[in-house]
């Protein structure tokens with residue numbers, strides 16, 4: 001089954017390891033994602049996020065320089081293997097790669113602060129090929145407020161602790177955030193509300209004129225973490241024709257009090273989220289947003305090569321071929337076709 005995945009942090013994985021002096025690339029590595037694993041997993045398209053951790057970057061280097069360094073890894077690595085993967089900036093590019101039997105790679109930005117509040121920078125990043133843009137990560141920035149993160153919310157393991165994120169119901173998008181929203185829609189860049197606070201997400205639902213995504217967020221009614229979407233948000237996103245990407249991070253799949261250990265989280269939890277999202281927003285609003293290389297995955301689906309496990313699980317759970325196709329790639333491609341120019 002073809003796979004379209006809206007979010008991974010593999011560029012950060014490569015960047016961090018290179019900073020430590022390792023020779024590491026996209027062809028073959030020990031991360032969740034490399035070209036070999038993608039091929040095994042039958043990937044059609046992977047989004048690669050330029051993620052910035054604003055606290056860690058303070059005083060280290062100018063933010064645009066950091067973004068350029070990640071983008072450079074993206075371009076140089078992908079261009080080394082033109083027979084296997086092609087960079088896409090339009091829906092037509094995706095179709096051409098499919099015809100040529102190649103996988104596709106799309107550049108995205110996770111953390112709007114990398115634009116330093118300048119809409120000009122957003123336009124430059126668009127020209128560079130960024131086609132999906134996440135307003136915030138877990139810190140407030142020039143554009144918007146995320147759900148509030150309390151001290152100690154991120155364990156050294158990278159796992160997000162539940163109960164330490166508080167829904168942000170007071171502050172949403174700033175005036176600048178609304179300006180970015182309008183400019184993204186004008187350009188044909190996909191809005192991503194993952195990490196955004198509750199108020200901000202509801203504002204995007206109200207103001208967006210085009211389908212948008214929550215690239216890597218699950219259902220809050222199934223797992224109460226504030227990174228997940230409430231039923232109201234799922235309905236609003238679905239009504240706009242948008243898609244939410246299933247995130248395999250254990251903390252977003254099952255409430256921590258129901259873990260005996262991270263190992264107790266399993267594919268059954270993903271199925272519970274899918275069933276709930278189908279009931280609330282319908283089958284057309286679900287896609288994939290693995291969060292590979294941005295989180296520790298404790299269960300069997302521990303990398304791009306393992307995607308057939310989820311396909312098998314959904315068949316065993318009596319999902320139809322058409323439903324599995326929609327979840328794995330068709331719904332996200334529908335949004336790309338509609339929004340990308």
Ligand SMILES: [Zn+2]
Pocket residue numbers: 110194195216294
């Ligand atoms: Zn994220």
